[in-house]
Amino acid sequence: MVEAPVIWKLGWCSLVNDDMRRFVEGRGQFVDDLHFPNMLHLKVVRSPYARARVLKVEGGINGSELHFNLSGVGEGGGWQDSSGIQAVDHPVLASKYVNYVGQPVAAVIGEDPYAATDMMEEVYVEYETLKPVLDPEEALHSEPIHPNLKSNIITSLQVGKDFNLPNSPVQLEEELVNERITPNPIEPRGLVAHYDGSKLTVWASTQSVHSWKEGICESMGLSSEKVRVIQVDTGGAFGCKSAVYPEYVVACYASMKTRRPVKWIETRSEHLRASNQGRGAKAKVKIFADATGVVHGLKADLLIDGGAYPVGIGAYAPRWIAYQLTGPYAIRHAFVNGKSVYTNKAPMGPYRGAGRPEVAFILERMMDLLADNLGMDPVEVRLRNTSNEPFVSPLGPRIDPFRPFLESAVRELDYHNRTQTGHVGFSCFVLVPAVQPGESARIAVSGGKVKVWMGTCSHGQGHEVFARLLVSEELGVPEASIDVEKGDTDQLDEGIGTWGSRSVIVGGGALLQACKKIKDEFKTRLGKYDPEQLLKHEFDASVFYSRLKPLNSFGANLVSAHADELGEIRIDECMAYYDVGRALNPAMIESQIMGGSAQGIGQVLYEEAKYDEEGQLLAATIADAGLTRAHHMPNFTIKLAANTSSPHQPRGVGESATMGVPPAAIRAIEKITGEKLTRTPIRPESISPKEPSR
């Protein structure tokens, strides 16, 4: 289905297999696999209450000795003017108030994990419980959960210009909701910290060694040269391993206190309660259209459930979602009120897509509902709102001409035939990869080998494949001579990380820039460039590739579904047509699309981080969290468009399926039930398929 580049046929597969062989032999080096002599094991005592005053903490390492905080602006904070944010720091260990079930209060360190677990019993905490604030709407008006703040509003802003279109013949209003989801990588979070008296070294399961280093230095007041963060094999992340969490700081502190290596490995029940959760967005949307299906204006009130502390993207999400809210469509007027609020839940953080899937869900739902209202074909409505020219959204982004892509998507996905039978949903989107501010890379040539580092931190995306391919092409050296190293802040001074469908674009761009620097240096030192000579000499080049111009990555999905004899919804087929630009690693692209689709299907049918009225999480195990399993998965047809972009031509794909699959799947299910669907997940009890539908 995906055409392989020539390099594939030249033995590329054997190198991929070498990279992966350690995993099939059980030789992966994940953080819990690290064993150091004299190592201690850390366990965290957590709040059992959603909201309480802490009256007394006795035993363990607690807030009376450890006073560190995590910054209350969170990820993405630098992207916007932070003046409009009501920030509050997240105490590493709570000593006055706790604000979510699972919030760290104390920590113990034992000689082995069993001993440490026993020691948790020796920590005594006295709480005075308070009524938690859980509903974001209620949070807008209720007393602030943080006593030093004026309200529960983290941020409140407007994007675009208000407008009036009183004569629009069609004015459609809807409330759309994406409930919260726990990222749930199969490897939970974890680290080993070791302070040897002069330097703190941290082995991390992470998406970004540099953001960990920055967070640890900032929280603990350590200077940059005191801290080194090294990435080990990282068992998935999906957004939750990008930033620094309280447990990391406690483990570092414990190692500095004991001068021994300290390991902390999250349990799954800790992950469910205390890792940042994603989504959690509600939108009241109104579109103003004419009778031909052209949308002239869009207004939206966004409300983001930011959780207890803005350490994830709670402060950033409203602006980021608002910015994208006309999607790929040429909608002339748009105005968004965005708010995020504090609630007594785990902090809101990035989860695969981080705002992008929320946008696609909101827009695509409105397009389908507009089509129903006008009795038009949903794709025809979408086509009416596309342009053959570049379009600058009133909300900010510049969108490439979308109409040509949509027309090919309709053909490639065989839309008109497919909609003749069965229950089918169609969706399309524009993915805006997180290319800013760019990325770093370093290439060192020595002893006939080329070593490569990037500021991105691969954790299941196979960066070594595209890195080898690009460096080999650019330097003209054999792929087998190239070693792609893991993230290490001592090897690379600066760097950003892996998220936002960015790595191949900016990590790759940085590599090419480093290659160019090496070739230039070669010419200065040795004359005409010669790859064989390169390998006989020593070179070392580091760069930061500044990529400021946003990119568009278009996609479309077609999903079909049926209800079985018990009324359970089954997704039958998932078709994708995505513009990935140059496909540097086709097998991985397919896998990213299918894996992202599994998460999209999970969001629609199974997954929710649901709390009860006391603020207790209702998922006690990973089974309750609702991850898709092998028997839930549909058949796939994947087609790639290859509209290349400069300089090395990929467009990013990691989050595409989490944008495209939910709205298409929801539409297919709507076709089965005949009832309007406005939220994810769709609970089985909330729908009533009339009869087995296939």
Add this chain to the structure above:
Amino acid sequence: MSRHHISVTVNENKHEADVDSRMLLVHFIRETLGLTGAHIGCDTSDCGACTVILDGKAVKSCTVLAVQADGKALLTVEGLAKDGRLHPVQEGFLEKHSIQCGFCTPGMLMASYWLLQRKPNPTEEEIREVISGNLCRCTGYVKIVEAVQYTAQKMSGMDIQS
């Protein structure tokens, strides 16, 4: 707490050890024996990352006690390859690009191995049913199913269709 002397044959080698009554089999394998292929993903036998073969049966070693393995034979992912040659199921996972982050891989391999021992030519539905006890958050399972199909063909001596 009481200690117990246990004797377990692990990947065809006999190991003896004194263990606490409460020690989980997965900790015995990982911490005592130092075989870190079996992973801990959930603690509640839902994710299957810790799957190993105990006396011929696939078990989730996070919910089996080490003492329950006394006198039994254990096969872990480290024991699949023989004399440096990968088992066909390991080859299948490499050939079919069934790995992203690699964390669920050892458990998936052991569940697939167990299925193929019992049923050399499973249907796609049977493969999906068996690996439904193992969670993968990266791949969407498709390429894992393809790997098991590839392995079944290879083990039965059939020509592999790519």
